[in-house]
Amino acid sequence: MKIPKIPEATITRLSVYSRYLAELSKKNIVTISSNEIAEGVGVSSAQVRKDLAYFGEFGTRGVGYNVKDLHDYIVKILGLNMEWPVVMVGAGRLGTALSMYGGFRQRGFKVVGIFDVDPNKIGQKINDVEIRPLEQLEEITKAHNAQIGIITVPASEAQEVADLLVESGIQAILNFAPKNLNVPLDIEIRNVDLAVNLEVLTFNLTMKKPSQ
């Protein structure tokens, strides 16, 4: 790959652009300028052009971008032109909600296995997917060739689960447990810390108040 070094922020924006373009495509809009994309997603037009320039030339000078073509390019760049099997560990409230979350399926993610330690949950189904004991994690992961695992167990169990996922052959982890996890260098990991997001808000609210 001759692609230089792509900022992670660029990737997250590409994901946002593609969603926006899908929306426009549904409205049968054919052409769009970087400036219109920028306004639609809340960034600058230079940013849009810069982000796209990492991957090639997708527009026509004087005209703009073809909505459908650009969408397809970005989808391909992100690797979303295929279905991604995902295993979910933790069938609590969050795991259940995420397993059923339409936003994942829409974008090509399919939960192929849900795992929990609670014997009462095992055997129940979420969206036609059976909740299984952790002992079957490796078997199911390999059977479906899943490369992505999602952790929604309590923080105290998260490291152990991460280890199991790695052992099972998972390549990338999305971690919702509020805990820093240690994984081998070749495993991708991203943390979604729900409380942290609220705390950035409270910080800003606290700062804004002249009192305190």
Place this chain on the structure above:
Amino acid sequence: MKIPKIPEATITRLSVYSRYLAELSKKNIVTISSNEIAEGVGVSSAQVRKDLAYFGEFGTRGVGYNVKDLHDYIVKILGLNMEWPVVMVGAGRLGTALSMYGGFRQRGFKVVGIFDVDPNKIGQKINDVEIRPLEQLEEITKAHNAQIGIITVPASEAQEVADLLVESGIQAILNFAPKNLNVPLDIEIRNVDLAVNLEVLTFNLTMKKPSQ
């Protein structure tokens, strides 16, 4: 406020530090160095010291930081030394899961109102909080003096809900709908885009493969 300009990344890390310090405090660890904090949360020790330096001098040279004191300082900086009433709009799976999420309550966030348009849901309770129609949003928001609203409705409804939250007097919004929302400049908004996080993973997985 004479505080210069604090990077948002610093705030998110402070939140992570505070959680880690709470953990250490529970284990009765009294003192810790910037290097140990760094290892515990996965950043550099210079980063830890720099982040803290924005707000004062909390350590002792040659010794380190007092775990409990530093925790209390950070909690205060983030504005978490009080309870924050929160209103939740959208009582679907995600809204329900988040309303019950222990991680929010642990950090001082309390859901004081849950709202939905579905007449079948109205009157039901989630954790003792009744699901109410949107018409009561302003009333409940003002009654509890809630400054924070969480949006978990579908993308198509999110802008309308954001407008209602702003009208109701909300100052900060945590948006889980995959949509860019327009709000007045004085309203804080943060987007948590669940699919985007998975897509950063698929991009990296796709890049790593020599094939494709």
Place this chain on the structure above:
DNA sequence: TAGATTGTTAATCGATTAACAATC
């Protein structure tokens, strides 16, 4: 005192923005 670790400055690195030539 000797050893350790902070607080802070300066250097580096990386990402965003502005500007404009290229070109449809």
Place this chain on the structure above:
DNA sequence: TAGATTGTTAATCGATTAACAATC
């Protein structure tokens, strides 16, 4: 052709890292 908008370079801005004097 004239007008519009891309692709790209250079300038700016901001955040991270390295290094070390201060000091417990």
